[in-house]
Structure formats: structure tokens, C-alpha cells
Amino acid sequence: NAPVRVRKEKEAFEINFMDPAADPPAEVLQAPRTAHSIKLPKKDQISKSRNLLPDDKHFNSRQLIRLFLKPKSSIVRRKNVALAG
Amino acid sequence: MRGIFDQCLAGTGSIGSTISASGRAGEKIFTKDLCRFLNRVLVVKKSEVVGDRCLRLVDGFVKNLVEGNKKKKARPKEKEKDADGDVEMGEEEEEEEEIIDTSATRIVLRILKYVVGFLGSKERSVRYRTTQFLALLLVNSLPTFPFQSWKVALSIFRQLLADLTERLHDKEAIVRVQAAIGLVRLLDMGVTPASDAENSDDEEEPELVTILQEVMANDPSSDVRRTILHNMAATPTTLPYLLERSRDVDPATRRAVFNHLLPSIGDFRQLSIVMRERLLRYGLNDRDESVRKAARQMFNYKWIDDTEGDILEVLERLDITSEAIEGGPKYLALKGLWEHRKDVLNDIQFPDEFWDSLTPEGAFLARSFNDYCRNTSPQEAKNLDIDERMPEVTKLAQHLQRYLNKLVMLLREEDEDEAANVEFIVLQLLLIAQTMDYGDEIGRRRMFALMRECLSIVELSEPVTKLMVQGLRKLCTSESDFCLLILEAISAIQDSIIGEEEEEDIGDGEDSFHSARSEAREELDTITVTPIPQQVTRGEPTSKKQKIEPSKKRRRESDDEGEDADTMDFDGEEDEEAANLLKELTVNLRCLHIARCMLENVDGGLTSNAHLVTMLNGLVVPAVRSHDALVRERGLGCLGLCCLLDQTLAEENLVLFAHCFNKGHEKLQVEALQIISDLLLVHGSALFESDKRTIEQRHLYRMLAKATKMDGNEDVQATAVEVICKLMLGQVIKDEDLLKVLVTAYFDPATARNQSLRQTLSYFLPVFCHSAPANALMMANIAVTELHTLIVLRSSFDEGEDEDMVSLNTIAAHLVEWTDPRKTAPAAEKDWTTHAIVARDALERICV
Secondary structure, three states: OOOOOOOOOOOOOOOOOOOOOOOOOHHHHOOOOOHHHHEOOHHHHOOOOOOEOOOOOOOOHHHHHEOOOOOOOEOOOHHHHHHHO | OHHHHHHHHOOOOOOOHHHHHHHOOOHHHHHHHHHHHHHHHHOOOOOOHHHHHHHHHHHHHHHHHHHHHOOOOOOOOOOOOOOOOOOOOOOOOOOOOOOOOOHHHHHHHHHHHHHHOOOOOOOHHHHHHHHHHHHHHHHHHOOOOOOOOOHHHHHHHHHHHHHHHHHOOEOOHHHHHHHHHHHHHHHHHOOOOOOOOOOOOOOOOOOHHHHHHHHHHHOOOHHHHHHHHHHOOOOOOOHHHHHHHHHEOOHHHHHHHHHHHHHHOOOHHHOOHHHHHHHHHHHHOOOOHHHHHHHHHHHHHHHHHHOOOOHHHHHHOOOHHHOOOOOOHHHHHHHHHHHHOHHHHHHOOOOHHHHHOOOHHHHHHHHHHHHHHHHOOHHHHHHHOHHHHOOOHHHHHHHHHHHHHHHHHHHHHOOHHHHHHHHHHHHHHHHHHHOOOOOOHHHHHHHHHHHHHHOOOOOOOHHHHHHHHHHHHHHOOOHHHHHHHHHHHHHHHHHHHHOOOOOOOOOHHHOOHHHHHHHOOOOHHHHOOOOOHHHOOOOOOOOHHHHHOOOHHHHHHOOOOOHHHHHOOOOHHHHHHHHHHHHHHHHHHHHHHHHHHHHHOOOOOOOOOHHHHHHHHHHHHHHHOOOOHHHHHHHHHHHHHHHHHOHHHHHHHHHHHHHHHHHOOHHHHHHHHHHHHHHHHHHOOHHHHOOOOOOOHHHHHHHHHHHHOOOOOHHHHHHHHHHHHHHHHOOOOOOHHHHHHHHHHHHOHHHOOOHHHHHHHHHHHHHHHHHOHHHHHHHHHHHHHHHHHHHHHHHOOOOOHHHHOOOHHHHHHHHHHHOOHHHOOOOOOOOOHHHHHHHHHHHHHHHO
């Protein structure tokens, strides 16, 4: 029931080439006081894992219900078998 | 000129002769003006498309200048730029030409020189636009620029290289992406940094290609990594780094390896076998379907087409005999091929000659085809004529026999390489045999006789034997017949040594199995196995080869820590005795292996099957009591399988397996945990309730908890965690303390490297909590104390040591999510108990 928001039409962006006084202030083009402030911190430049995935073990629900010793048969309680038999 | 820029804003600007015409007027003034306008563009934010348009305009202009400058008398082409100003770019042939320092090239260099200065601006928009502009120029206009022809040009390009390299480590990923695009082009053009001092190989400055390779591996933004992957040319140096991205954490980057990189490098046979194998394994098993799809496309179309449809050749280009019996990458690849290339599926034929001269690749192909056809939907199977296209049972048995004979011959000749190939063929044929329809009695008999006979050939490897036992289970009508058949085979093998050995002077626990058979109908209590603690070895298992090494001394000492056996020398008589012992050991191990394979295929009760009781007493029990560690460990495996079939036997022996865990080496510990887990899963917690129980529940739980904490023993830890997970999901274990143990193990940085453990838990914990309200309640009850435990754990680390542990906020978020009643199935009806408990406990901690 949120009120319908009226989307504001984005104003068309313009670069004013016609106005001789429209030059951007010189300081925005300048370098910062310390070059470090625009650099990626050193610790982010190195990734211990090289951004690689670990080995996938593909663990899934089937593994949780199968026996270790008899991977082909899933869990069947002996009692149930006895009852069914 | 203002007018042109202004039109460009509206996206309609075009340049051509207009600009060229103004050129001569006074290049300095012209360039100055141009740069002033550029200023206004370079401060425009990334989101404003007009910025892109203006830069493309200038790029187009520069391109005109560069091309117009060439003496090639062609009119300056007005080549359409790609709409996105991106990097696709046809190679332009570089022509050796006389380069003149013209006003055109001077203008280009002035612009470059002017713009380079802004690369280090403090405004991110300026840095972005500047790198974007330079990347654009380097991709479109400058590849043919003769930068080496005169000094000024060279130094400006070197400046460009240095400053862009700087930006490759910019704080903003968008800047790094553009810098990477530009640098790859500079690399292609061959721009190198100035060697400041002549001949001093500045080892400290790594080469550009090395820097790019490292950034491709290390940059935190996947956009940057992928950009380099997309653009950097594959060379023998770069290829391993490019292919490494097939395991990138970002799916789009992994996909790009298969979709973009691999098609671009041409024939797959250029890759090494190791690389091909890896690409298949990673790609086809990827966690993301879009990557798997891309990998299938690569195999199904690219690779197959590279060999003009010759699948066998593709397989020959892989390491086929390394393929596991189940679930290997090549098996998956072929499965995908049958699924998606119906043309290949329908066309393939296996004529008689094919079977007469099988190769490992051919056998594998046939088996994979057969598996697919036997398992596909009935509708599809109808049209595949599998029975027509595969040999009938009798024929198959003939082929199998021929290759088995060949294998045995090769094994006796000790031709290992060829034997490995033929064994692989035999395995595939046995796997095909498992899927056959044995309605034809003559064929069935033939196959049956063949497998039964081969069971006793000692030379055949364990995987071959295992498949034959499985095959025989299928060929036998009843479980009882099957057991009898196998036991006869075992006793035949044992007889083969009894005849040769006179001195059968072994302790009473070790009657030969043959003689024990007469006691077949004994009472159940005879299968009780008394635990024999003193015989379980500590320490590392010695390798099989070492163990089999004959050691008379070992026998006499009734202790198998015969490390000094290696140094013993034998005289002739001892040699002979040693050889006999070796043979006896080999035969014993083989019998135990066959017994194990049989037990894996038996589901009925133990006591109702007299053959099994016989085997237990005559073969398994003596093995468990053996002095030889290898025999004893195999015996324990068999005993575990027997215990699965009989609750009383399980009750009596649970303590023996616990003992194996406490005293055994790593591998035995894992096996003991697995056996205990299976016994509890099959028989339930009843094992702790009977009068005959041999171990208390709490002792066993404590043992499991201890096992999860055995750092440095990853397999044991991971197995213990899996065991607890299974038993908790199976409702056998309902224990808050063990649940706490699991949560701790999940977050403890000590387990960070144990991927099996972590992945098991990340699957288990939400599944467990959300699958039943009672489970969520259990988690709610421990949540706050557990959080406290983890806070204490975290505070025990020094600065930097805890980097493998997620933040406490993350941990708390997990606990809240696991106890979220809305996520529990069946959806609790407005029952907020779980979160209420967590909130209450948390408040208590804070306020009290």
C-alpha cells in the first residue's frame, strides 16, 4: 500500500561549451596532496586466495542419507525392514 | 568548434573534414582550445552519457589525424566507432612508413601530454574520464601510432605507461578497469619503460605483463580481473594466468574463460593435457549453471569440432585411464555430449571390429553411451535401439573374456603400462555388464561362469574384483545363493595355499577358514567378538608395499612394529619361508577384500544367513585378531559391515570401534568414525539402550566432540563433523552440546582451511534448523551462549590473527537466520518462540 512515488524526470545534463567562463575550476584537475589518498590500500592489492574458489566438495543431501560403508544403499532401519518383511 | 561539441551533446555531432580544415590555421591555438573543451568534459561524472559521446568525438578526430598522416593515399576513413567505445577492434596492419613530424602528429602528442597530467587528479570523475579517454585512444586511434620514431613521442608514451600503471592501483575500480584496457594496448604496442641507467636491468620494476597478470589475480574487483582476462593476448607466458581464472570467485569471470578466452585461442590441442583436464573438471562441476553450460558448449562443439567430430580423438587428447570409476570429468563431458548433441548420439555405431580391437578410449566411449541409453527416459530410449547397437550378452562375455585373458597375461609378464590400459578396458566392460538384461539364459550362464572363475585369479586388481562381485550379485537370484557362491570362491582361494604350506602353526583364533566352515550352524553367541585393545596400532599406517614385505621376525614377535624388517637379510631357507608368508598374506588380504565386496551387496539379516555366520567366524574374526595391522584393519571393515546386519553384534562391538578411534592412526580413525556412524544410523540409538551395550552414549558423544577439535588432522575433523551432521539429521543424536560443537567448528578460524568441514556445515546448519521446529528450538536454546563462546574465542586472538574469522555481526546474523521461525518448514503459525528465546537470553546477558 506504499504511496506511488512519482518518478522525477531526470534533467538533461549539459556541458556548456558556449560560455567562455564555464571552465571548471583548476583545482579539480589537480593532484591531491598525498598520492596515497587516491590509491588502493596495499592490503587490498594482494588477495591471499588469488580470488580463487576453494575446491568444491559438492556436499549434498544425498551424502547425508547414504551410508559410508555401503554408498549405494541409503539409510534403511533394520527394524523397518523386519516390519516390512 | 564549439558548435561541433555542442551537437555532440545531443548525440548528433559528426566530424570529418571540418576539423581537418581548421588544422592548419595554427595548431597551437587550436590545441589549446580543444584542451579547454576537454577540461569541461573530463569533469563529467561517469553516469552522464554525454561525457562518453564527447570523448568519442575527440577520439574520432584523433583517429582521423593519425590516419590522415599516413602517406597512404587513401582518404581518411570515417570508420564507425563501436557504440560503446569498447575494446573490440580489428587489427590494423602496421605499415612501415616514413614518418613526418607533421602538425597532425604534433596535435596528437600535445593532447596526450596535456591529458596525462590529469591522471592523478584528486577528483575521481576526472581520473575516470581521463583513463577512459586514454583507453579509448589507445584502442581506436593509436595502435598504429609511430611512437618510436622520434624522441618526444617515445617519452610521452612512456609517461603514459608509467601514469596508467599508477592508476592500475587506483582506489576506484572504474578507474582501474580503464587503466587496464589502456595498458593492455600499450603492452601490445610494445611500449616499455625507459631504462634509466643503461644496461642496468632494473630488477625491482616488474615487467608490464607481470603486473597485469598479478592484478588479474589479485584485484578485489571482478570487473578489473575480467577486463584483463578479456583483453590480454594469450601467449605461453600469460596463458596459465588466464586459465587460472576458470576458478575465479566471480561466475562471470569464470564463464568468460569458457566463452571468450578459449574460443579465441584456437584449437584446443594447443593446451596441455593437464590444462584440458582441469578445464573439464572445473567447468563441468562448476557451482553456477551458466558456467557449466559454457563448459559443455566448449566440449560439445569447440573440442569436438576441432577434431572434425572425432570423439575418440578428443578422448585420446585427455588422460583417459586416470578417470575414476564414477563421476569423473570425462564421464560428465560425454554425458553432456549425449544430452546435447543428438546428431552424434544417433549416428554413433559400434561394429564388431570395434570390439575386437578396443582401446581404453573406445571402451570408455561405449560404456558412457551405454549408460546414457539405459538411463534416459523411456520415450527416448525407444528410439535409440540400444539392444541393437550394443553386443548381446553372450558376445559381451566373449569380449570380456578375451580382454581378461590378455590382462592376466600382461600382469604375469609384468608389463605394467599395457596392463593398466587393458585393465581400464576390462573395467568398462564390467560396468557395461552390470547394466545388461540377462533374460537370455545362455548368455547369463556364460557371464556367470566367467566372473566366478576370475574371482580367484589373484593377479587381478581390487577394482576389477569389486566389479565382478557386484556383477555376480546381479546374476544370482537370491542373496543366499550369492553368499554361498562367494564363500566357495573364498575357500577355493584359501585352499590354494593350504596345499603348499605344511607348517600351519597358528594360534587357535586363526583356524583356516576352510575348517571353520563345518561350524556353520553354531549359535549366535559365537559371533561375539571380544575387543582386543592391545592389538590396535598407534601411529601412521605403513604403506602396503612395506607391510607386505616378508618378515619372519614380525610373525614371531607377535607384534608388527617390524620396522627393522627392512634391514634383515635372509638365508635361503628363510627366503622361502618369507615368500610363503608373503603369499599367505596376499591371499588373506584378497579373501578379506572379496568378503568386503560381498558384504557391501548384502542387505538381509546376518543370523538368518548361515553362510555369513560361517564367514564371520572363519575369516573376519581371525582377521580382527591378527597380528598384522593390514589384515586387522581389513577385518575391522568387514566386521563393521557385519554389524550393520545385526543389532546385537553392533551393540557388542561398538566399544571396539571406539577403541580403534582412540588408539588408531589417522586413516583408521576415519574408518572407525564411519563405521560407528553407519551403525547408529542403521540401528538407531537403541544401541545405547540395550543391556548388552558396551559403551555409554555420553562417552561416544564426547569422543565425537573431541574428534572435531583435532586440529592438524583435517580428515578426522571433517569426518567427525559429517558424522554428527548425519546423525542429527537422522534424529539419532539430539544433543545441544554437540550442536554447539558444530557451530563453533563452523566459525573457528582453526578450521578455515578445512574446506570439507566448512562446506558440510554450511550445507547442514540451515537445512537442519529449517527442516523441523524442534531443531530450530534446539538452535535457539544455544544461540546466545554460543555467541558468547565465539566472542570469547575471538577476543583470544591478537590483532590480525582473527582475519580468518567472520565478524561477530555476521555470526549473530547467521544465528538469527537459523532460528527464524518464518523459515522453518512446516511454516510455524505465528509461533515466535525461537526468536523470543534468543531475545530473552540476549537481554538476560545484557541486563543481569
